[in-house]
Amino acid sequence: MIISSAKPFEEILELLKEEDDIFILGCNACAAKLHVGGEPEVIRMQQRLEEAGKRVVGWVVPSAACSVASFDALVEKSPALKEAKVVLVMACGSGVSTVSRVADLPVYPSNNTDSLGGRSQGEVIPQLCAMCGNCTIYYFGGICPRGQCPKQLINGPCGGSLDGKCEVDQDKDCVWELIYLRLERIGRLDLLEKIWDSDGIPE
Ligand code: SF4
Ligand code: SF4
Structure with a gap:
């Protein structure tokens, strides 16, 4: 949407x-x-x-x-x-x-x-995808850090998150917290071992 x-x-x-x-x-x-x-x-x-x-x-x-x-x-x-x-x-x-x-x-x-967002369970989600042209969202459990992390960090969190909240906007969950929990739920924490270059290509 x-x-x-x-x-x-x-x-x-x-x-x-x-x-x-x-x-x-x-x-x-x-x-x-x-x-x-x-x-x-x-x-x-x-x-x-x-x-x-x-x-x-x-x-x-x-x-x-x-x-x-x-x-x-x-x-x-x-x-x-x-x-x-x-x-x-x-x-x-x-x-x-x-x-x-x-x-x-x-x-x-x-x-x-x-932005490119969505609506789910009555809630509008303003930013889900940054339209990068090289979709790797699967490796993040279907939660895109390019679209949802304000710093667009694709190799893990920035370190500023506190109690699972984003340091840029403390009303929001840190997207990397959400990615971790989602990958844990689907039994794919191994996907976090991948390192990405700035073009979104695995190193
Ligand atoms: S990787 Fe993220 S920003 Fe790129 S196309 Fe997929 S969802 Fe959109
Ligand atoms: S706290 Fe999480 S979502 Fe916020 S900028 Fe840092 S890594 Fe990105």
Whole structure:
């Protein structure tokens, strides 16, 4: 899941300062699950823009903003798009980019794109993977130190952890504590014997 968060409304208004006839495009995938681009947020955005004096011509929430097939496919879902002078996309940067490829209109983001995370048991986990391009997560028991350790240490903890908490953010568990406990549970502590170079290749 791509983690995105809503920009302050004042920033969105500033972005749209010179614009009108706005079409809002949400995203029924990650952004909807994070409550920053689903139907309720899109409707609320329309209300707030209208209260601020902007004309909103319409809106649509495709199944995923990052896989919009074509402009015509969007118009089929919401013909009001044909009246739009600009599009406001309530999704991550990937959604904004994809919409920009199919729409010959200025496309504005309402969200900031933060990280690659997940959601489990109702909890949003903001950072799980750093998208390093060489996935070795198996060797860490499925808990990636590149993605989850603030120092991205891949050969064990920094030594600053206290009572299993991270020295950078003491509200969080040290990821190496979690890796150790997980490998212990699955009987694979032997995987910790591997030493990695800075490119993530075993030495
Ligand atoms: S090793 Fe970690 S950062 Fe790299 S792709 Fe795998 S999960 Fe993502
Ligand atoms: S305490 Fe653990 S998670 Fe925090 S920076 Fe050090 S090794 Fe990384």
